Amino acid sequence: MKATRRSVSIRFAGLAAALALPRWAHAADPIKFGSLLDTSGNFDAYGKPMNMATDLAIDEINRSGGLIGRQIKKSAYDTQSNMAMYTKFAQQLARQDKVDVVIGGILSASREAIRPLLNREKILYVYTPLYEGGVCDGNTFLTGTTPAQQAEVLVPYAVKKWGRKAYILAADYNYGQYMAKWFQKFLAESGAADVGLEFFPLDVSDFNSTIAKIQAAKPDFVISALVGGAHLSFYRQWAAAGMKGKIPLVSTTLGVGNEHQVLTAAEGDGILVAYNYSPELQTPANKVFLQAWGKMHGGNTKAINELAVLHYQGIKLWAEGVRKAGSLERAKVIGAMASGISIDGPSGKVSIDGPTHHVTLDVHVMEIRGQQLKVLQSFAQRPPRETQAVCNLVKTPASSTQFEIKL
Structure with missing residues (x-):
């Protein structure tokens, strides 16, 4: 068919408009999810279950229809328990893979290796493990327990x-x-x-x-x-x-990587810990989670640990933020997450504390007994009190620092 000058102009105008749209606006494109975890090396006992949790969370989200009509596609790198690898692969996720979000990091050193880089690249970052508190960063959400909670x-x-x-x-x-x-x-x-x-x-x-x-x-x-x-x-x-x-x-660390399952009863029994999660929690949400994990991972529920559950819940909080924002635009997702969204996770209710980008959650004092975590006393819905004392991102949204405790 012979094209008229007007029809060609219309087609080129439409193409130009499509090319001008931001990456997140193309509904057919998958959501690009960046993952950095130590699945080999000295910290693989933490990273492997966290990676399994990532796959379960993404699978559940995709099976339920995805987010804003799009499926999630994971771009994952094994950082090999090497801090230099975090910087290398974070740059690759940002500059080559052009991901929409990065959810990963295990040690605090790994978080601090990539957090400034992701800020510069304007890529939303979610860090999920328990940590020492004090990070006040408008581009980062920290969904694990802090010292005032644990x-x-x-x-x-x-x-x-x-x-x-x-x-x-x-x-x-x-x-x-x-x-x-x-x-x-x-x-x-x-x-x-x-x-x-x-x-x-x-x-x-x-x-x-x-x-x-x-x-x-x-x-x-x-x-x-x-x-x-x-x-x-x-x-x-x-x-x-x-x-x-x-x-x-x-x-505050033994058991987060299932170390209590490696120790014998003679070595581990009687040690006290305090965490957000135990597989022994008798709640409907935890029972559903254990069943889903077992179905996806060949019945291997013994791999589940504190860090895996915190990671799973962090991904679900990010997903809830995207749903509420109705967009992948970074500023909109940050605003939605900081509005105080919550989920009912395997460990109970987890809510984002908007002014700090941390979470409020339950904590349990537990005793290692027979390679299990037996709950002795529970503390409901503890806020990130130490970080609240130094961080208010409503007043200083451009903050990107970590405050040190003053005794």
Whole structure:
């Protein structure tokens, strides 16, 4: 058919208009979901279940019709427990894959490696693990537990149960360094104090000299914020030295990667932790979650851990924000998420605290017993109180800093 000058002009005008539309406006395009997780290396016990949680959340969203009429497509990279890989792959997600969101990172060091980069690239970032608190960033949502939600209930519980002298062990990077200060603060508020404090690089696996120091200090209990496979050796060496029955242990990290399933009952029983989730929670939402996980992952529900559930819930919160925004435009999604959206997750109700971009959620003090997490006491709907004291993104929406605790 012979085209008239007018019809050609109309077609070219329509093509130009289509090309001018932003990427998120093309309804047929998939939503590009960026994932950065350590699925190999020293932290794969955290990353592998988080990756399984990612696949389950995306599958559920896609099966229910997707978001704003579009399916989600995951672009995932194994960061190999190497901080340099986070920077490399975050750049690839931003500049080559051109993703709409990045949900990932495990250690706080990995978060701080990519958070500034994603801010510069104007890509929404969601960080899901428990962490040390204080991040105030208009482009970032942090959907895991913070010290005021976790340590602030665990430390007083231990003081009341065992006494006023504690010995602190922590991983030697920003999480452990910040958490040690929080432990000292919550000990002081409980009329207690530390009688020793040590930091350990992530590759340290020999704790015999430290155990001797603890024996000499004679604390009423030990607080551990040790991280990763190498640090798991402490708990084995502690039990082998005959100390587990003499000085009790509490931890803000043991079990988040299912380490309590690796330890024997003789090594792990009696250790206290405080988390948002336990597979033992007898709620309808958790039962549905366990069934869905088992169906997708060959019945392997033992892989589920705290970090996996926090990650699953973080993805669902982002999805709820997209639904409410009716758009993938970053500013609109941020506004929708910060409006106070909530979900009913496997752990209970989780709501975003708009001024901090953190969440309000339930926390449970639990005891490791028979390689399970037995709930002893629950604390409902705890806000991110420590971050609320220093961060108000309603007043300072361009903020992109992490505040340090002032004792």
